[in-house]
Amino acid sequence: MKALLIKNYIFFLILLLSLIFAIFCIKKLANFYQNKNHISNRKSEYPVLDVIINRWSSRAMSGQEISDQELMSLFEAAKWAxxxxxxxxxxFIYVKRDSLKWQDAxxxxxPGNRLWSKDAAVLVLALSYKYSGPDKKLSRTHSFDTGGACQNLAIQGCYMGLVVHPVEGFDYEKTREFFKIDPNYDIEVMYVIGKPGNPESLPQNLRKLEQKSSRKTIAQFVFKDEFNDKI
Amino acid sequence: MKALLIKNYIFFLILLLSLIFAIFCIKKLANFYQNKNHISNRKSEYPVLDVIINRWSSRAMSGQEISDQELMSLFEAAKWAxxxxxxxxxxFIYVKRDSLKWQDAxxxxxPGNRLWSKDAAVLVLALSYKYSGPDKKLSRTHSFDTGGACQNLAIQGCYMGLVVHPVEGFDYEKTREFFKIDPNYDIEVMYVIGKPGNPESLPQNLRKLEQKSSRKTIAQFVFKDEFNDKI
Known part of the structure; x- marks a missing residue:
């Protein structure tokens, strides 16, 4: 009787240890998977701010809301460009997922972008005013300047742990009609913004894209004293 | 005799304390001066990364060189947009002040920009390639994208304590000829980059500009659900 009790005891102990080991392995695997998705392919040639090299355009979102406070910090960042x-x-025009305009926006x-953007918390359309000064001279830099403001927004979003994905794959003409945007403004890009989600929830073809992309080397886009692009 | 020693001792103690107090005052004044020039007019409505709100386009530079390592970190930042x-x-095309092309660049x-840019360490011209894909379709976003890359560069430069000042006040046509830039590329802006200098060395009219500018409020450029710009 006593021998049987000891045998059971040892059996449960082994079971418990196996369980702990299994949990340990799963955690290690999850870590490996996460690192694979979030760090792969990014090699820095020179030192650079973490928030700049870590920013990337993920697609996996959870469908959760983001607070107005969080959203306004993104616009606050854009402001200082x-x-x-x-x-x-x-x-910027924003449409949150609790808005009556959400589905139409x-x-x-x-369609390819709708597949993953449906789990976003907010869509943000970036526009630029094309003129400058009291005499309304055509600005050379309105798109460029707005690109700078938007990069501030994206960096702030990355820092806050949000998905901030710029998209040009949308109908620019329908968008102009939908928001009644007059010709004094150029439509730049649409930002799809949300809380990060599980990449496994994405369709197979998009799951493959769920990793940080690489870039050209500096020597391929920077030229000393004279222009010498190889395109 | 003993009384005299004590008197001398007290005298030196007072002198030492006065000296410490004077150093304290000078430091406070220096801080006040720095704050006046570097923080004034910037009020954040919502929390935002320090490096984003602290970046600004100063003009006072020292004429010192910047190292290639430092310069390459700026391009490294641009890379990850x-x-x-x-x-x-x-x-990007860069011309450093030790280059034979410096004066011509x-x-x-x-002229107004030459007045302060002469004390820069490097000029960086930002260009964008206008087409995308193998069929060389005209890109909608080349200027916008380059604006994003340049904002990374500016943020990295600010973080490194450099002056990184974007300028559109230069001759775009002469610049195209000077660097033999073909029409497949748009000229975006010129960055004037250097080590910070003493604002007192600037001409009076530029000294007044040597403070951080303010911005519109979020309510003036962000719209919920529908476009409603008041320009």
Missing amino acids: PSPFNNQPWR LSLLY | PSPFNNQPWR LSLLY
């Missing part, structure tokens, strides 16, 4: 004569040509995206 | 299909349309700037 530079522009000639402090023109600040950037404008989502349908402006091309 | 997003672009559709990872096109990376940004290109500097003369591309309009």
Whole structure:
């Protein structure tokens, strides 16, 4: 009787240890998977701020809301970009997923982008005012300046642990009609923004894209004293 | 005799304390001066990364060189910006002040900008390739994307304590000729980059500009659900 009790005891002990070992292995694997998706392919030639090299355009989102406070911090970041004569040509229209306009705004995206953008918390359309100064001179830099403001927004979002994905795969003309945007403004890009989700929830072809992309080397896009591009 | 020693001792103690107090005052004044020039006018409505709100376009530079290591970290930052299909349309040409081309490159700037840019360490011209994909389709976002890459560069430079000042006040046509830039590329802006200098060395009219500018409020450039710009 006593021998049987000891045998059972040892059996349960082995079971418990196996369970702990299995959990340990799963955690290690999950870590490996995460590292694979979030660090792979990014090699820095020179030292650079973490938030710049870690920013990337993920697609996996959870469908959770983001707070107005969080959203406003993104616009706050955009606000401090530079522009000639402090023109600040950037404008943003946002539609949150609790808005009556959510489904219609989502349908402006091309079908391939709708597949993953449906789990976003907010869509943000970036526009630029094309003129500058009191004499409304055509600005050379309105798109460029708005690109700078948007990069601030994306960096701030990455720092806050959000998915901030710029998209040009949407119907620009329908979007202009939908939001009644007059011709004084250029439509730049749409930002798909949300809380990170599980990459496993994405369709197979998008799951493969769920890793940080690489870049050209500096020697391929930077030239000393003279222009010498090989394209 | 003993009384005299004590008197001398007290005298030196007072002198030492006065000296410490004077150093304390000078430091406070220096801080006040720095804050006046570097923090004034910037009020954040919502929390945002320090490096984003602290970046600004100063003009006071010292004429010191910057190392190639430092310069390459700026391009490293630019590298990791997003672009559709990872096109990376940004290109940079740089001319350092020890280059034979320095004076000629500097003369591309309009006279008002030459006044302060002469004390820079390097001029960086930002270009964008206008097409994308194997069928060379005109890109909608090449200027916008390059604006993003340049904002990375500016943020990295600010973080490293450099002056990184974007300028559109230069002769775009002469610049195209000077660097033999073919029409497949748009000229975006010129960056004037250097080590910070003493604002007192600037001409009076530029000294007044040597403070951080303010911005519109979020309510003036962000719209919920529908576009409603008041320009």
